[in-house]
Amino acid sequence: MRSLAAGVSLSPSRFCAPFHRTVRCSPMNVLRGARLRHAARLLEETGRPRGRCLGIRRPFHFGRLFRQRFGTPPGAYRSSAEAPAGEFPGVSGRTVPEFRGPVPV
Structure with a gap:
């Protein structure tokens, strides 16, 4: 956040208020939404362990955030992405869901 604020010559606290008014979401x-979308892509494309997808040290925390964002645990998300076409209707060939808004902390 400091680098974003510095990029527009503001302190982090002065940067957050206008950002929130404009985007209606905190920086x-x-x-976090961008990181979770990236993690979803990694789960679909690689065999990397869940917690390491974002560099989060506590896998439980990652799982909770992922489940809140996508409605399914990371392991189930990965399994459905690896399933053969037709085994899980509507899942194969899917794209990462769009941003649905802020993820509660």
Whole structure:
């Protein structure tokens, strides 16, 4: 966040208020959403362990955030992405869901 604020010559606290008014979401929630979308892509494309997808040290925390964002635990999300076509209707060939708003902390 400091680097974002510095990029527009503001302190982090002065940066957050206008950002929130414009985007209707805190910078941290936008960043968290981007990280979770990236994690979803990694779960679909690689065999990387769940917690390491974002560098989060506590897998439980990652799982909770992922489940809140996508409605399914990371392991189930990965399993459905690896399933053969037709085994899970509507899942194969899917794209990462769009941002649905802030993820509660």
